[in-house]
Amino acid sequence: MEEEELARILKHSYSLVLKTKLKYSKYKNEFNIDSRTKIKNLGMALRQFDNPKASFLHFIKYATYSLPRSRLHIGDTDFLTPLLKAIQDIENNAQPNSDYKHEIEQLHYLTGYASWTMDSLVSIFSSISETEINDAVKRMLKTEFAIINEPFPTDINDKIIKWYNKAKSGTRKDYQRRR
Amino acid sequence: MEYEKLQELNGTSWKLAIKTFKLDKKGEYQLYSNKRIRDFSSCVGKTNMITLVKSIASAYTPPQDELWRKNTEFEDNLLLLMEEKSKKDKWLNLFFRYLLWNISFIDVVLKSRQNNLLIRTLQAEKIDVSEILSLLNKIGIKEVK
Numbered sequence: 001m002e003e004e005e006l007a008r009i010l011k012h013s014y015s016l017v018l019k020t021k022l023k024y025s026k027y028k029n030e031f032n033i034d035s036r037t038k039i040k041n042l043g044m045a046l047r048q049f050d051n052p053k054a055s056f057l058h059f060i061k062y063a064t065y066s067l068p069r070s071r072l073h074i075g076d077t078d079f080l081t082p083l084l085k086a087i088q089d090i091e092n093n094a095q096p097n098s099d100y101k102h103e104i105e106q107l108h109y110l111t112g113y114a115s116w117t118m119d120s121l122v123s124i125f126s127s128i129s130e131t132e133i134n135d136a137v138k139r140m141l142k143t144e145f146a147i148i149n150e151p152f153p154t155d156i157n158d159k160i161i162k163w164y165n166k167a168k169s170g171t172r173k174d175y176q177r178r179r
Numbered sequence: 180m181e182y183e184k185l186q187e188l189n190g191t192s193w194k195l196a197i198k199t200f201k202l203d204k205k206g207e208y209q210l211y212s213n214k215r216i217r218d219f220s221s222c223v224g225k226t227n228m229i230t231l232v233k234s235i236a237s238a239y240t241p242p243q244d245e246l247w248r249k250n251t252e253f254e255d256n257l258l259l260l261m262e263e264k265s266k267k268d269k270w271l272n273l274f275f276r277y278l279l280w281n282i283s284f285i286d287v288v289l290k291s292r293q294n295n296l297l298i299r300t301l302q303a304e305k306i307d308v309s310e311i312l313s314l315l316n317k318i319g320i321k322e323v324k
Contacts, residue, residue: 049180049185051180051181051182051185053182054180054181054182054185057182057185057186057189057304057305058185060300060303060304061189061277061280061304064280064281064284064300065280065283065284078293078296080296080300081296081299084296084299084300084303087303088302088303
């Protein structure tokens with residue numbers, strides 16, 4: 001896999017993660033992501049067929065099935081749109097007459113990276129103090145992007161912090177409303 | 180399964196999924212019973228598959244004033260397809276899975292008015308978007324343009 005491809009996949013994986021619903025439990029002081037298992041299971045769809053191009057199509061089918069069912073959730077947790085954008089990007093960069101083996105490999109990386117990122121962020125948010133979170137996220141992004149010779153992704157960093165703050169303040173508002 | 184065969188199966192499942200949507204007297208769409216579709220799919224692989232499917236379809240008789248509920252067009256189309264593919268259990272099993280996925284997806288997309296998501300998905304699956312949209316319009320669902 002080329003560095004350039006890895007960079008694209010890594011960025012797409014963050015777009016996917018940031019569209020999921022991050023939840024904070026004040027009682028347990030713990031964070032969680034609703035669709036974590038759904039995204040983790042997406043990779044299984046790639047093993048359905050021996051033919052890579054058929055697997056690619058089946059992956060899209062499975063992804064639409066994994067879409068949050070509730071119409072109340074579709075707007076703010078629409079992870080299908082960034083996923084379809086990633087799929088389109090992978091196809092646009094495919095070699096002419098590709099047998100789709102390489103494209104399948106990229107989808108494996110995409111779902112794998114998204115799963116690891118979700119686990120890492122949930123772990124960071126749940127295990128360290130609020131003042132250390134910004135530094136920990138920065139360190140993680142800096143390491144990941146430096147390995148593939150990419151500049152520090154300020155936009156992704158800002159979105160992660162916003163995502164975190166939204167989950168935390170959402171819980172505060174819910175708590176105040178209940179009282 | 181080869182890609183071209185899966186692509187054909189998927190296209191058929193989209194077209195039939197749309198036929199499970201029907202407008203009621205108020206002009207709101209109603210879905211064909213998911214349970215009955217599952218009942219049809221459970222007949223796949225049985226020696227008397229077609230007879231069983233016919234009996235499930237005919238067993239449903241809505242009251243006179245609710246006759247619009249009887250979606251014979253979908254049932255007839257499904258029956259024809261099952262007859263044509265009667266020796267292809269694997270094909271039919273996958274077809275039913277895709278059919279149910281498509282129905283559920285169209286339903287969520289229509290309810291949430293996320294038309295662009297439907298179009299983007301059809302494009303990703305290499306399905307003729309204009310054909311699917313015209314089928315939706317044909318049964319009276321005008322929300323998707």
